[in-house]
Amino acid sequence: MKRETVSDPSLPPPSPDGNAPAASRAVFPILLAVSVCHLLNDTIQSLIAALYPMIKESFSLNFTHIGLITLTSQLTASLLQPLVGLYTDRRPMPFSLAIGVGFTAVGLVVLALAGSFGLLLFGVGLVGIGSAVFHPEASRMAHLAAGQRHGFAQSFFQLGGNFGSSLGPLLAVFILTQRGILWLCLLSVAAFVILIGVGRWRQRRLSGTPHTRGQAAPPPRLPRRQIGIALAVLLTLIFSKYFYIAGFVSYFTFYLIEKFHVSVQSAQLHLFAFLAAVAAGTLAGGPIGDRFGRKFVIWGSILGAAPFTLALPYANLFWTQVLIFPIGLILASAFSAILVYAQELMPGRVGMIAGLFFGFAFGMGGIGSAVLGKLADATSIEFVFRICAFLPLLGLLTAFLPSLRRNPSLRDGGETGIKAR
Numbered sequence: 001m002k003r004e005t006v007s008d009p010s011l012p013p014p015s016p017d018g019n020a021p022a023a024s025r026a027v028f029p030i031l032l033a034v035s036v037c038h039l040l041n042d043t044i045q046s047l048i049a050a051l052y053p054m055i056k057e058s059f060s061l062n063f064t065h066i067g068l069i070t071l072t073s074q075l076t077a078s079l080l081q082p083l084v085g086l087y088t089d090r091r092p093m094p095f096s097l098a099i100g101v102g103f104t105a106v107g108l109v110v111l112a113l114a115g116s117f118g119l120l121l122f123g124v125g126l127v128g129i130g131s132a133v134f135h136p137e138a139s140r141m142a143h144l145a146a147g148q149r150h151g152f153a154q155s156f157f158q159l160g161g162n163f164g165s166s167l168g169p170l171l172a173v174f175i176l177t178q179r180g181i182l183w184l185c186l187l188s189v190a191a192f193v194i195l196i197g198v199g200r201w202r203q204r205r206l207s208g209t210p211h212t213r214g215q216a217a218p219p220p221r222l223p224r225r226q227i228g229i230a231l232a233v234l235l236t237l238i239f240s241k242y243f244y245i246a247g248f249v250s251y252f253t254f255y256l257i258e259k260f261h262v263s264v265q266s267a268q269l270h271l272f273a274f275l276a277a278v279a280a281g282t283l284a285g286g287p288i289g290d291r292f293g294r295k296f297v298i299w300g301s302i303l304g305a306a307p308f309t310l311a312l313p314y315a316n317l318f319w320t321q322v323l324i325f326p327i328g329l330i331l332a333s334a335f336s337a338i339l340v341y342a343q344e345l346m347p348g349r350v351g352m353i354a355g356l357f358f359g360f361a362f363g364m365g366g367i368g369s370a371v372l373g374k375l376a377d378a379t380s381i382e383f384v385f386r387i388c389a390f391l392p393l394l395g396l397l398t399a400f401l402p403s404l405r406r407n408p409s410l411r412d413g414g415e416t417g418i419k420a421r
Contacts, residue, residue, distance in 0.1 A: 046168025085355025155286025
């Protein structure tokens with residue numbers, strides 16, 4: 001049978017019979033592999049944040065220094081991710097994921113042996129570079145292995161990351177010294193082995209997919225101005241979500257210790273509970289978007305959290321424990337829907353869009369942590385949480401997003417046909 005040429009290097013090859021593309025069937029082992037590696041990668045990221053109280057005491061740091069550590073990590077990743085995605089859209093690199101894990105491993109060694117604040121920042125920056133390579137490329141692998149369930153695939157991929165983020169504070173209880181960070185290198189080795197297998201799968205796909213390097217992506221199917229407005233709205237929603245979550249991840253333990261006088265271990269367990277709720281919300285968002293539409297999920301997941309975030313700063317310890325669950329659950333369901341919505345706006349730019357949105361999310365998290373740390377030093381942790389409570393109200397901007405419907409004459413796999421209603 002004559003094989004159809006696929007113009008976009010991110011698209012999978014057609015099936016051997018020349019009819020339905022192979023993308024119509026999900027490749028679950030690959031989805032599982034990238035999700036597990038996302039778990040390992042984000043466990044490392046969140047564990048570093050969970051160790052902030054120990055690092056703060058060991059190096060005699062203030063909240064501004066803590067914010068700078070997060071800023072270094074997040075900005076390193078955010079600046080590089082769109083570039084990685086754009087480059088590999090045109091020039092696929094099957095084993096780039098394994099290379100990225102190598103940067104993470106070196107960064108962990110530097111962190112474990114660092115004797116100064118400057119070396120701490122350098123190690124965190126190397127870990128950030130590893131994430132910059134991992135997220136757009138792993139998101140691409142999830143997209144390629146998704147079949148026609150792109151929302152589910154991104155949620156499943158994100159679930160690994162969010163579950164890994166929830167494990168960090170839990171594992172921090174067992175890492176009592178800076179040298180204990182060296183044990184995390186075992187997670188990097190495990191991820192490296194798995195990603196070599198993913199790279200071989202990708203290499204086999206590329207060897208059976210004729211394409212021209214550097215070939216232009218398919219043209220968008222909405223007016224450029226409308227796409228620009230939609231992307232600006234989506235990035236604003238990412239800002240509201242990740243600025244708020246940055247405050248939680250970096251300062252929620254300090255908030256609980258200062259306001260309710262709980263122990264460090266108890267505060268870390270509360271943070272674990274919040275991040276576990278985030279993981280559950282992530283898994284729900286993608287499949288709901290596949291069934292009912294991305295815009296429906298975006299509306300509910302961003303704006304729906306506002307009543308709970310507004311109540312949190314005024315709650316006692318019991319109600320704080322209750323409120324963190326709906327906040328994490330509702331906020332977390334947004335990202336997969338936002339990412340897939342943006343990929344449908346820009347067909348053929350899977351890697352660039354993934355890199356842009358992951359990078360922007362990380363950047364906003366880093367900037368948010370630095371700004372909120374400075375604000376906490378100038379005022380108080382409680383004041384920071386009162387201000388951040390209003391961020392989900394930016395979800396009202398969802399009204400400016402066009403409603404999209406699929407063109408049934410086109411198949412999924414990167415060439416989703418969409419029209420504005």
